[in-house]
Amino acid sequence: MKNPIQAMYEAGIVEATDFPADSRYHGVPTRYFTAPDGRQLPYLTRRFVPAPERFATMGYRMVAESERLDQIAAETIGNAVAFWMHCDANRAIWAEELEVPGHELRLTLPEGVPTAEEGS
Template identity: 75%
Template sequence: MTNPIQAMLEAGIVEATDFPPESRYHGIPTRTFIAPDGRAIPYLVRRFAPPPENFATLGFRTVAEGDRLDRIAAETIGNPQGFWLLCDANRAIWPEELEQTGFPLRLTLPEGVPGPEDEG
């Protein structure tokens, strides 16, 4: 008897991923590099951050001295590991870019989720 979950993965009904849905790498495909010695080395395909226009703005928060992006993410979206969502929405590669005192941090909904101004 075939494992039903494996059958769904093989049929493409269920997405196979090594990363949970809240990860920035969820849905990013993997590839395998074959090293000269024959070892298979898996790697992630390059992830391109989505354009900031894909995020509905909820508001802004001025970064205070000592603020950390993981703590801001915990306060604003309820998940400190979601700091990367703030990076994407503010076109930043490194969290430290957004931790500058006085920086107007853009707070958004997740990518593709329409904001109140987009409804209707």
């Protein structure tokens, strides 16, 4: 019997990617550059950060002394690796921009997911 996940990749139902679903690069297309010696060098296309308006606000939280964004992501969304979602929703490129004690961090749902009030 064929692996069902592999079958979905082959059928194009699930996009094959080198990045896990919780990566900011999941779904970003790969292209290839042909080097002068003929080698094919893979690279990722540009990832455009979504507008903060595409994120539904769930609340706000003050950043505490010595707190890191991965710790906050683990606490608020249950996934430390997904700290980049907080960066996207708060217009930050680097996690350190949001790790300032006393900074009010906007907590959101993932991009495009409406709140219960917005969905009704």
